[in-house]
Amino acid sequence: MKAELERQLAEKVEEIREAYGEITCRIGAAELLEVGQLLRDGKGFGFKFLADITGIDCGGGVFEVVYHLLSIEHKRRLRLKIKVGEGEQVSSVTGIWPTANWHERECYDLLGIEFAGHPDLSRILMPARIAPVASCSSRISRCHK
Secondary structure, eight states, X not given: OHHHHHHHSTTTEEEEEEETTEEEXXXXXXXXXXXXXXXXXXXXXXXXXXXXXXEEEEETTEEEEEEEEEETTTTEEEEEEEEEETTOEEEOOTTTOTTHHHHHHHHHHHHOOEEXXXXXXXXXXXXXXXXXXXXXXXXXXXXXX
């Protein structure tokens, strides 16, 4: 599958790595919707199940959004990663994988990552009385001065 990903996504993927039987693709945020659509519908891929989205605060105002995909048909897992700067938006993938709805809301609520085009980007975990996270990176950097 790695060779097929390299062939079909050559211009859109920054890096493809295989370890422990799983593939990780790093792409630019601008490529997310096109790559996601191909991974779901493309012949030989079939990543129709989005298991999870994880947000990672890398520090210095940089975040990583990680999509954990599963192809039940091919019994394969794939990790899709994008980097996003503080205050930048990531395109919502709810139109490709509807389960992204709550996962994106969780990343928004806990890390302040915004998803453009999300149908209801509202808080999901934290109580309304707690101020929304402007950004974990800025809060952490203030703590370490």
